[in-house]
Amino acid sequence: GPSMEQTNEIKSNFFPPSVYNIYKTPLLLHQGHMQYLYDYEGRKYLDLFGGIVTVSVGHCHPKVVSALQKQIHTLWHTTNIYRHPKIYEYIQKLVAKLPGELKVVYLVNSGSEANDLATILAKAYTGNHDIISLQNGYHGYSSALMGLTATQSYRMPLPVPPGFYHAMLPDPFRGIWGGCRDSLSQVPGSCNCPDECVSTEKYINQLKELLENSVPAGRIAGLFAESIQGVNGAVQFPKGYLKKAHELVKKYGGVYIADEVQSGFGRTGDAFWGFETHGVTPDIVTMAKGIGNGFPMAAVVTTKKIAAAHTQAMYFNTFGGNALSAAVGESVLDVIEEEKLQENCKTLGAYFIEQLMQLQKEHPIIGDVRGKGLMLGLELVIPFTKQPLPLNDIATIFESIKDHGILIGIGGRYNNVLRIKPPMCINKDDVDFSVSILDKVIKNFNK
Numbered sequence: 445g446p447s448m449e450q451t452n453e454i455k456s457n458f459f460p461p462s463v464y465n466i467y468k469t470p471l472l473l474h475q476g477h478m479q480y481l482y483d484y485e486g487r488k489y490l491d492l493f494g495g496i497v498t499v500s501v502g503h504c505h506p507k508v509v510s511a512l513q514k515q516i517h518t519l520w521h522t523t524n525i526y527r528h529p530k531i532y533e534y535i536q537k538l539v540a541k542l543p544g545e546l547k548v549v550y551l552v553n554s555g556s557e558a559n560d561l562a563t564i565l566a567k568a569y570t571g572n573h574d575i576i577s578l579q580n581g582y583h584g585y586s587s588a589l590m591g592l593t594a595t596q597s598y599r600m601p602l603p604v605p606p607g608f609y610h611a612m613l614p615d616p617f618r619g620i621w622g623g624c625r626d627s628l629s630q631v632p633g634s635c636n637c638p639d640e641c642v643s644t645e646k647y648i649n650q651l652k653e654l655l656e657n658s659v660p661a662g663r664i665a666g667l668f669a670e671s672i673q674g675v676n677g678a679v680q681f682p683k684g685y686l687k688k689a690h691e692l693v694k695k696y697g698g699v700y701i702a703d704e705v706q707s708g709f710g711r712t713g714d715a716f717w718g719f720e721t722h723g724v725t726p727d728i729v730t731m732a733k734g735i736g737n738g739f740p741m742a743a744v745v746t747t748k749k750i751a752a753a754h755t756q757a758m759y760f761n762t763f764g765g766n767a768l769s770a771a772v773g774e775s776v777l778d779v780i781e782e783e784k785l786q787e788n789c790k791t792l793g794a795y796f797i798e799q800l801m802q803l804q805k806e807h808p809i810i811g812d813v814r815g816k817g818l819m820l821g822l823e824l825v826i827p828f829t830k831q832p833l834p835l836n837d838i839a840t841i842f843e844s845i846k847d848h849g850i851l852i853g854i855g856g857r858y859n860n861v862l863r864i865k866p867p868m869c870i871n872k873d874d875v876d877f878s879v880s881i882l883d884k885v886i887k888n889f890n891k
């Protein structure tokens with residue numbers, strides 16, 4: 445394979461500096477099989493980040509590889525101006541996974557494209573212009589989405605494009621109105637409130653305030669929300685928030701758009717889509733990443749009524765719905781079902797979170813353990829405070845976890861959240877191995 449020196453030179457000469465590599469000692473990866481990655485020296489890594497939650501069923505899953513191989517010898521690409529049976533087959537399978545009226549599919553190529561299109565659909569349908577998203581949410585990178593994305597580290601310091609507003613984040617750990625995990629004396633873990641968090645109403649009132657006083661009257665087109673925030677470090681909203689937010693935005697004339705780019709395809713375990721765990725049926729759903737197990741594809745699914753309002757101009761997307769991505773997408777859906785991966789997310793996720801909470805009892809630098817299924821986060825803090833662990837320490841921990849054979853994600857508002865979102869095929873041994881390595885690495889920081 446290529447040497448580190450060669451890639452260093454190419455990187456510094458030909459890659460923009462804003463494209464960063466995540467490790468101090470960069471990884472030169474060679475192969476991936478299911479939940480494992482291998483570097484050029486043959487070192488094996490358990491991939492707890494799944495290529496940023498993209499590898500849903502496993503690296504080079506044999507069934508997906510063979511579906512792709514079969515298609516690659518037949519036909520790669522025709523645009524939507526012709527018909528190709530694979531796309532028709534795929535669309536039927538995909539909509540079967542969606543509830544209610546969500547039956548019309550736009551095929552695109554990335555999460556950013558999906559969310560960009562969703563803003564257009566919301567505006568076309570409502571005739572309104574304003575879009576609300578939640579603080580610290582990540583929805584993609586484009587000039588329009590600089591307004592939708594509210595993750596500070598990914599936002600260019602440009603004015604927020606007109607018509608985008610950010611609602612206060614109902615974060616049970618760090619939110620300004622607290623929640624079930626706002627006090628360190630309370631038992632951390634997933635939301636245990638019997639009915640609704642005490643803070644839900646406050647956040648809902650702020651959203652209402654925004655709808656009544658900031659968004660000019662009658663101008664709300666839509667509200668975007670992730671079902672669990674991804675880039676922001678597995679932030680879960682208090683019970684009842686999304687349901688009420690959904691009702692409220694509808695009442696004011698907007699639509700609700702669920703960004704399922706990270707939380708979809710069974711990952712949260714309890715349901716195929718994250719929004720189902722909140723008891724909400726969105727008007728528009730955007731999906732990417734896990735939809736193709738790493739193959740570049742994405743989709744927007746909406747209702748007939750909304751799609752019917754999007755006819756002022758013809759819609760065209762050159763690569764959206766190409767035959768290769770349809771073949772891959774179809775096999776991904778098959779594998780999730782055949783290998784019961786949603787069920788695996790549920791049972792292993794419950795086991796994983798239990799083990800992590802055990803770890804938290806022993807290591808006070810773990811300020812919060814949260815998430816659902818195989819979409820988990822560990823927020824690292826200065827022991828017995830809520831102050832984020834200094835970035836130097838985070839970097840050392842992060843690098844050391846890698847040196848022990850595990851690739852983990854990092855994120856959150858203060859970049860102090862370890863993110864766990866592996867391919868959904870991991871097993872109990874992988875969880876036990878992960879917990880033992882986290883234990884070993886984190887041990888040195890409990891001062």
Ligand code: PMP
Nearest residue numbers: 554555556582583584674705706
């Ligand atoms: N939405 C969410 C929730 C995401 O996490 C991401 C990517 N991190 C996107 C949208 C954008 O997806 P893409 O990078 O494929 O454009």
